[in-house]
Amino acid sequence: MKQTTFLLVFVVLLNICWAQLESGGEEVVVEEEEHVELFTTPKTKMGAAISDFGYNLFRALASHEASANIFLSPISVSAVLTQLSMGGSEQAQRQLYRALRYHTLQDAQLHNTLKDLLTSVKTSGKGLSMAARLYMARRLRPKQDFFKVVEQQYGVRPKALLGGAKDLKEVNDWVSQQTGRKVQQFLSKPLPRTSGVNAVSSTYFKGRWVTRFSQSGTLENFQVDGGTPVQVPMMQQDNYPVKMGVDSDLRCTIAQVQMQDDISMFVFLPEDVTTNTTLLEESLTAEFVQDLSMALQPAQLSLLLPILRLSFSTDLLPLLGDLGLSEWLENPELDDISIQPAKLSSVHHKVVMEMAPEGNQYPVATLEPSHLTYRVDRPFIYLIRDEPSGALLFIGKVVNPKDLTI
Numbered sequence: 107m108k109q110t111t112f113l114l115v116f117v118v119l120l121n122i123c124w125a126q127l128e129s130g131g132e133e134v135v136v137e138e139e140e141h142v143e144l145f146t147t148p149k150t151k152m153g154a155a156i157s158d159f160g161y162n163l164f165r166a167l168a169s170h171e172a173s174a175n176i177f178l179s180p181i182s183v184s185a186v187l188t189q190l191s192m193g194g195s196e197q198a199q200r201q202l203y204r205a206l207r208y209h210t211l212q213d214a215q216l217h218n219t220l221k222d223l224l225t226s227v228k229t230s231g232k233g234l235s236m237a238a239r240l241y242m243a244r245r246l247r248p249k250q251d252f253f254k255v256v257e258q259q260y261g262v263r264p265k266a267l268l269g270g271a272k273d274l275k276e277v278n279d280w281v282s283q284q285t286g287r288k289v290q291q292f293l294s295k296p297l298p299r300t301s302g303v304n305a306v307s308s309t310y311f312k313g314r315w316v317t318r319f320s321q322s323g324t325l326e327n328f329q330v331d332g333g334t335p336v337q338v339p340m341m342q343q344d345n346y347p348v349k350m351g352v353d354s355d356l357r358c359t360i361a362q363v364q365m366q367d368d369i370s371m372f373v374f375l376p377e378d379v380t381t382n383t384t385l386l387e388e389s390l391t392a393e394f395v396q397d398l399s400m401a402l403q404p405a406q407l408s409l410l411l412p413i414l415r416l417s418f419s420t421d422l423l424p425l426l427g428d429l430g431l432s433e434w435l436e437n438p439e440l441d442d443i444s445i446q447p448a449k450l451s452s453v454h455h456k457v458v459m460e461m462a463p464e465g466n467q468y469p470v471a472t473l474e475p476s477h478l479t480y481r482v483d484r485p486f487i488y489l490i491r492d493e494p495s496g497a498l499l500f501i502g503k504v505v506n507p508k509d510l511t512i
Contacts, residue, residue, distance in 0.1 A: 144392075144393055144396045144397075145392070145396075145496065148211075148213050148215065148219045149219060149222065149223055149226075149494075149495045150495055150496050151210070151211050151213065151219075152211065152213070152216075152219045152220055152223050152495070152497070153223065153392070153492065153495035153496035153497035153498075154207075154210075154392035154393070154396075154496055155184075155206065155207035155208055155210060155211055155392075156180055156181050156184045156206075156207075156223075156497045156498060157180065157391075157392035157395070157491075157496060157497060157498035158207045158391055158392050159180055159183075159184055159205065159206050159207045159429075160178060160180025160181075160183075160184075160498040160501055161180075161390040161391060161392075161498070161501070162205075162207075162428075162429055163178060163180060163183065163422065163425060163429065164176070164178055164180075164387065164390070164501045164503075165387050165388065165390075166425040166428035166429065167420070167422075167425055168383075168384075168387055168503060169428075170424075170425070173331075173505060174505060175416070175418070175502070175503065175504055175505050175506065175507075175509055175510060176418065176502060176503050177416060177418040177457050177459070177500065177501070177502035177503075178455070178457065178500070178501050178502070179236075179307070179308075179309035179311075179455070179457045179499060179500050180498050180499075180501065181224070181227065181236070181309070181497055181498065181499055182236045182237070182238050182307040182308060182309045182455070183307045183422065183453070183455055184206055184220075185220070185224060185236070185238035185260070185307065186238040186239065186240065186305045186306065186307040186453075187202060187205075187206060187305060187453075188206065188208075188217070188220060189238065189239075189240055189256050189260060189262075189264070190202070190240060190303065190305060190440070190450070191203065191206075192217075192252065192255055192256055192259070192442070193249075193252045193256075193440045193441075193442040193443035194438065194439055194440050194441070194442070194443075195439040195441050195442075197439060198434060198438055198439035198440065198441075201430075201431060201433070201434040202431070202434065204430060205426070205429040205430055205431050205434075217259050217260075221259060221260060223495055223497060224236070224260075226492075226494070226495065227492050227495070227497060227499065229367070231366060231367035232366075232367045232368075232369055232492070233311055233312045233313055233314055233366075233367075233369075234309065234310070234311045234499060235284065235285045235286050235288065235309070235310045235311075236284065236285070236307075236308070236309045236310075237280065237281045237284035237285055237289070237292075237306065237307065237308045237309075238260075238262065238306070238307045238308075239262050239264065239265065239280065239306050240256070240264040240265075240303055240304070240305055240306070241264070241265050241266075241267050241273075241277065241297065241303075241304040241306060242264060242265070242266045242267060242302075242303055242304075242443070242444065242448075243267060243269070243297070243298075243299065243300070243301045243302055243303075243304070243451070244266070244267055244268055244269045244299065245299070245300065245446075246266070246302065246303075246443075246444040246445075246446055246448055247444055247445040247446060248264070248266055248443060248444050249442060249443060249444060249445065251442070252264070252442050252443050267297065267304075269296070269297075269299040270296055270299070271296055273296055273297060274293055274295065274296040274297075277292060277293050277297075277306060278290070278291060278292050278293055281306065281308050281456075284308075285308060285309070285310040285458070286310065288310035288312075288458055289308045289309075289310050289456055289458050292306070292308055292419070292454070292456050293454065297451070297452065298451070301451035301452065302448045302449045302450065302451045303440065303443065303444075303448050303449065303450050303451060304450075304451050304452045304454065305450065305452065305453045305454070306454050307453070307454070307455050307456075308455065308456045308457065308458075309457050309458075309499070309500070310457075310458045310459070311457075311458075311459045311460075311490065311499065311500060312459070312460045312461075312462065313365050313369065313371065313459070313460070313461050313462070313490065314365060314366045314462060314464060314465060314466075315363065315364070315365055315366070315462075315463075315464070315465035316364045316365060316366055316465055316466065316467055317343070317346055317347055317364070317465045317467050317468070317469055318343070318463060318464055318465030318466070318467065318468060318469075319341040319342060319343040319346075319409075319411075319463035319465070320342070320343050320344075320469075321341065321342040321343065321463075322339070322340075322341040322342075322413065322463035323339045323340075323341075323413070324339065324340050324341075324342060325337040325338065325339060325340070326338065326339075326340040326410065326483060327483060328412065328483050328484065328506070328507055328508070329379040329483060329484040329485075330379070330485075330505070330506050331379050331380050331485060331505070332380075336506060336507075336508040337508075338412050338413075338507045338508055339412070339413045340410050340411060340412055340413065340483075341410075341411055341413055341461075341463040342408070342409065342410045342411075343408070343409055343469055344408045344469065345406045345407075345408075345469045345470065346363075346406065346407060346408065346409035346469055347364075347404065347405075347406055347469070347470070348361045348362060348363050348364075348404075348405055348406075348407065348409065348480070349361070349362040349399075349402035349403060349404055349405070350362070350402055350403060350404075350405045350407070350480070351398070351401060351402045351403060356374075356385055356386045356389060357376060357377045357378075357381055358374050358375055358376045358377060358381070358386055359374075359375045359377070359480070360372065360373070360374055360375075360398060360402060361373045361375070361402075361409075361480055362398070362399065362402050363409070363411075365490075366465075366466065368492065368493040368494050369490060369491065369492055369493065369499070370399075370490070370491055370493055371488060371489070371490050371491075372395065372398065372488060372489050372490075372491065373411075373482055373486055373487075373488050374386055374486060374487040374488065375480070375482055375484070375486045376484070376485065376486070378484075379484040379485060383485070383487060383503065386487060387487070390489075390501075392496060392498075395489070395491065395496075395498075396496055399493075405478060406469075406470075406478070407478035407479060407480050408478065408479045408480070409480050410479070410480065410481045410482060410483065411461070411482050412482060412504065412507045413461060413463070414459060414460070414461040414504070414507065414510065415459070415460050415461070415510060415511070415512050416457075416458070416459050416502075416510040416511070416512065417456070417457070417458045417510075417511060417512045418456065418457050418502075419454070419455065419456035419457075420454075420455060421452050421453060421454055421455070422453040422454075422455050423435075423450065423451070423452050423453045426450075426453070435449070435450065438450060457500065458512060459500060459502075460512070485503070485504060485505045485506075486503075486504055487501075487502070487503050487504075488500075488501070488502055488504070489501040489502075
């Protein structure tokens, strides 16, 4: 476990977060505690596996897109690759399970555990909808038993494609329907006729805060590494309740903001616009974030956040080799899927996310406003987590919010 030292006395944080400390400020170090098992139920162990897979995938994507906005929904990618694993040989399944971090679970009811978790995170109050499905190329002769077992377990039947523009409409219409019409134009061009198995995963999320923001849409400067600051719409609220801490090793300030229905957002704000985030990215694990959720301390502050409305899509297939699947990609042994040898041709992934200022509570009125300010006005990393399971729903790096569009 990574041992993290936090500066947890917030009277030393003044109007600009991190930048100014009172001359008499005192660091308080959290003493090292005896190791305890953090994930004790099948659902929390599954949540940890999905999260660790997501952090690994995020690191791989960040290494390829070092200076770009990037976003992922690990839970939907896990869902579709788990469907794929049901069609593989025992050896192929072991390889996929290792990449998905399932080898740590020791769960004979793995598919039932995942099904229950997917059902719980898609309840209406959480604001999350998801699409995950396998599409087979026309040249393959699929085995119907595979179609049946996936449908029985996950409620979605893999589909054989015909090829061409009709398939483009079929995929786009299905993803749109599954996400409440929020994810449009999932594919911009038809899948190749010569393709094999195509994994489709998409997630839409509209987060709602527990505590609302009073000001929204105010244009504020956002610092851009190596460029002129850009003006982006922000939401702001004084005396906003968060949990907070500073990691001096990672050189960032961390805030956990509560959302409705047991979801929370973690914001990792580097101390400087030019700070390299590689060390922070490498530190992210399910265990580390769970430790954070227990170590961060309550604070009230003036909170300023960019209004995030984003759409991001990519083919994740080239990244799977970075997760230890290079050999598997060459010979996936998908024996139960098709009569002919089949390979994975694409892992198309798209996320759409909106953050509204609304919440169901107003900040608690105080006689004196807080002197603490947390301005998310430079590149940052964030993640959105389901608290009961610990599952990572979204993770992203915002380099320039001016470039974000839906």
